[in-house]
Amino acid sequence: MSAIRLAIVRQKYNPHGGAERFVSRALDALAQQRALEVTLLARAWRQGAQGWRCETVDPPYLGRLARDAGFAYAARRRFAGFDLVQSHERIPGAAIFRAGDGVHATWLAQWAKSGGLAGRLRPRLSPYHRYLCRAEAEMFAHPALRTVICNSAMVRDDIATRFGVPQHKLALIYNGIDTSVFHPDLAAQRTGWRSDHAIPQQAPLLAYVGSGFARKGVAVALAAIAAHPGVYLALAGADKHALRYRREAERLGVAERVRFLGALADVKPLYGAADALILPTLYDPFPNVCIEALACGLPLFTSPQCGAAEWLHPGTNGWVADALDVAGHQANLGAWLAHRDDWPALRAAARATAEPYTLERMADELAALYRQILQ
Structure with missing residues (x-):
């Protein structure tokens, strides 16, 4: 043939x-x-x-x-x-x-x-x-x-x-995705990346990756960490209204815990430095960033309007709350923070979720x- x-x-x-x-x-x-x-x-x-x-x-x-x-x-x-x-x-x-x-x-x-x-x-x-x-x-x-x-x-x-x-x-x-490239071994870059971006080594760090901040829920992500002092957020992505979100971070009192990274040619070091990925998106069929993050051993915080939610088992490899439910995302972060001893198991479950794909x-x-x- x-x-x-x-x-x-x-x-x-x-x-x-x-x-x-x-x-x-x-x-x-x-x-x-x-x-x-x-x-x-x-x-x-x-x-x-x-x-x-x-x-x-x-x-x-x-x-x-x-x-x-x-x-x-x-x-x-x-x-x-x-x-x-x-x-x-x-x-x-x-x-x-x-x-x-x-x-x-x-x-x-x-x-x-x-x-x-x-x-x-x-x-x-x-x-x-x-x-x-x-x-x-x-x-x-x-x-x-x-x-x-x-x-x-x-x-x-x-x-x-x-x-x-x-x-x-x-x-x-x-x-x-290439599961040999997006891998938990990227955590070897954690110390150096955090040092370069003035993030304490033991601080819980959420990664966000995506352009189009309004659709993908940056405002909700900022409000979610406002309820949890000590949680940091690193935002990778381009948006013409980025200044608006910087001002929102200041209004919420979280500006010192947020890093606006702009569009990154390589997001893998961020995955290696982070503890989880947050993407409270209004609508996303199935973002590549979710598979990448899972493959790197990062549990997900997302919405039911994201296709990746169908891979998640709450408390095992991530949590789900409506894109506009700030209180729900705050509660999910609280559940994650309250079980820090379980984070290694969460990371292993996240990796196992993505590994076949x-x-x-x-x-x-x-x-x-x-x-x-x-x-």
Whole structure:
């Protein structure tokens, strides 16, 4: 059987984006499958190809609606040259859609909960959000769609309920990571990293990793540690409103215990220095940072709106509270702090949770899915 000509579609590259990190890892892993000939269709990609190639699809645009619609039109014209097309964008006509960004309509509903009247009106008034919701609905109803790859049961069940996609079209394939790189041995960097950032060696340290502070719950994380003197928080990520959150840390009286690190090219030293990861996100299908942190032996504090919550057993490898439930997150931190003697067991359970989800496993599951579709 000749190699399967597979196109992966992702419009843009963000070096700090979780979806882009997934695509980069998936491309490299899939390229090792001899039965696949992998091509990325993108406006631009800043990482070098390793056994796969990149075709540039970069039509001119003015504004984000024209950007997305123009890319969708131009990319769709390339689909005929491949045996299979796996889109990571909401483009009707691809055989496979990977719902790594979740359901846009669900994200807007979650956003409205924290945005007041403006949050409720935003989707109705924004041509861009109306376009995305329309493209999303058209894509799920398109006759060419064979399979939707979901990275969490949360997203799978949401798509089935909201769009009526039958179960046989919904494949649950969790993200994979290099578990030899994201490993509890990173704790060897703990002493040096903490010293460099003026964090006491024995102080409980929470890591936060992610851009988009409003969506991922930085305000709640700051309020959560305010109830627990002595707990430090290190925030890695970019946000154009970062100054607002610095001021919020000052208002809460926790500024001396918070480190705003900005976007980091390498988050592994932070994982090695931290004791847990906090991500009280409003909506996240299944963030890579959660798998990375678990693989490094960090228990998670997150929300039920995060796909990673389905891997957690409260008190064993993490805790869950609603994204907007400050008191709930404070209580969860209190439970964690009250059982410090159990932290080694928590770390071991976190590592065991992520250990099976290797890049090789993900690539094998994807390749098996492609063969099944073509047969």
